[in-house]
Amino acid sequence: MSQTSGSVRNLVIGMLLVAVPFAIAYLLTRANSNSEILLVVAVFCVGLALAFAMASGLQQVGGLAIRLSGRSSRDIMIVGLATLSVLTPWTIQIAVGNLPRVFGWTNPLAWVVAVSLVVTVMVTARPYHGRALLAAGLALAAWTGWATWLLTTPSFRTLHFHFAPVDLISTGWYAGVIGFIVAVDGFAAREAREPGAPQAKNVWPLALVPGMGLLRLGFAGRGRIWLAAALLALAFIGVSAVNDSEFTYWAHYNTTPPDRGRLDVVIGAAALALVYLGSWIDTWRSLRRMHAMSGWLARVTAPSRGRSG
Known part of the structure; x- marks a missing residue:
C-alpha cells in the first residue's frame, strides 16, 4: 500500500x-x-x-x-486519452472551406488510434504492443497528411488565406498524440530492461519519436530531454494555429479572417525538425558507442574464457 x-x-x-x-x-x-x-x-x-x-x-x-x-497510472492515462480522442473533434469547422467538424467517433483513424492504444495496456496482448504502436503512429501521421492534402484542394486553395495544417487539427488528434507518446515511453522503458544488447532494428523504429531510441538504449534522462523539447515545439506549433472561433466569426461574412504571415508555424516546424535531427544523431552515436563497447568486451573476455577452458 x-x-x-x-x-x-x-x-x-x-x-x-x-x-x-x-x-x-x-x-x-x-x-x-x-x-x-x-x-x-x-x-x-x-x-x-x-x-x-x-x-x-x-x-x-x-x-x-x-x-x-490493478492497472498502473500510466495505463489509466493511456485509456483515458484514447477515450478522449474518440469523444472529441479531430478537425475544427471551417464553413468557407466546406470543412465540417469531424468527431472522433465518426473518424475511422480515430478508432484505429484508440483501439491500438488500448491494446498497448493489455497484458495478454504484449507480443502485439509494438504493432499496435505502429498502427497508432501511422493513423496519426495519416490524419496530418490528410489535413495537409486538404489544403491543396480547390475549397482551400482559392481562399485568400495562408492556411497551415495545424489550423485544421483539433483536440482529438492531440489527445491521441499524447496517449501515443505516453504508450511509446512505457514500451521503450520496458524494453530497455530486457537482457541483452539492443539491436538497431529495435531502436530506430522507436527513434521516430524523439528521444525514445535513447530511452530504449537505457539513456532515460537524455531521451526524455529530447522528448520534452519536441513536446515544447509541438505546443508552440499548436498555439500558432488560428483559433476556430475566429473562423466561425468571419464565416458570418462568408469570408476568412484577415490574412497573416505564418512565420510562427514555420519557426515551430523548424524547431521540431531540429529536435528530430539532434535526437537521431544522439541515438546513432550512442548506438555506435554501445556496439563498439560490446565488441571490445567480447574481445577482452574471449582469451580469458579460452584459458579457463
Whole structure:
C-alpha cells in the first residue's frame, strides 16, 4: 500500500510540475487568443493530478471498489486519452472551406488510434504492443497528411488565406498524440530492461519519436530531454494555429479572417525538425558507442574464457 501511495504521490507531483511551465507560458502570452491551448493543457494536468490524488485518498480511507483493475497510472492515462480522442473533434469547422467538424467517433483513424492504444495496456496482448504502436503512429501521421492534402484542394486553395495544417487539427488528434507518446515511453522503458544488447532494428523504429531510441538504449534522462523539447515545439506549433472561433466569426461574412504571415508555424516546424535531427544523431552515436563497447568486451573476455577452458 505504501509503495502504491508513493507512486501516486510522485505522479501527482509530476503532473503538477508539468502544468507549471504551461501556466507560466499562458500568463506570458495571454494577449494571444491561441494561448488558451496552454491554459487547457495546464488545467488538464492539474485536473488529472487532483483526480489521482482524490482516488488515492479514497483508496487509503475505504479502498476503491475496483482498484482500477490493478492497472498502473500510466495505463489509466493511456485509456483515458484514447477515450478522449474518440469523444472529441479531430478537425475544427471551417464553413468557407466546406470543412465540417469531424468527431472522433465518426473518424475511422480515430478508432484505429484508440483501439491500438488500448491494446498497448493489455497484458495478454504484449507480443502485439509494438504493432499496435505502429498502427497508432501511422493513423496519426495519416490524419496530418490528410489535413495537409486538404489544403491543396480547390475549397482551400482559392481562399485568400495562408492556411497551415495545424489550423485544421483539433483536440482529438492531440489527445491521441499524447496517449501515443505516453504508450511509446512505457514500451521503450520496458524494453530497455530486457537482457541483452539492443539491436538497431529495435531502436530506430522507436527513434521516430524523439528521444525514445535513447530511452530504449537505457539513456532515460537524455531521451526524455529530447522528448520534452519536441513536446515544447509541438505546443508552440499548436498555439500558432488560428483559433476556430475566429473562423466561425468571419464565416458570418462568408469570408476568412484577415490574412497573416505564418512565420510562427514555420519557426515551430523548424524547431521540431531540429529536435528530430539532434535526437537521431544522439541515438546513432550512442548506438555506435554501445556496439563498439560490446565488441571490445567480447574481445577482452574471449582469451580469458579460452584459458579457463
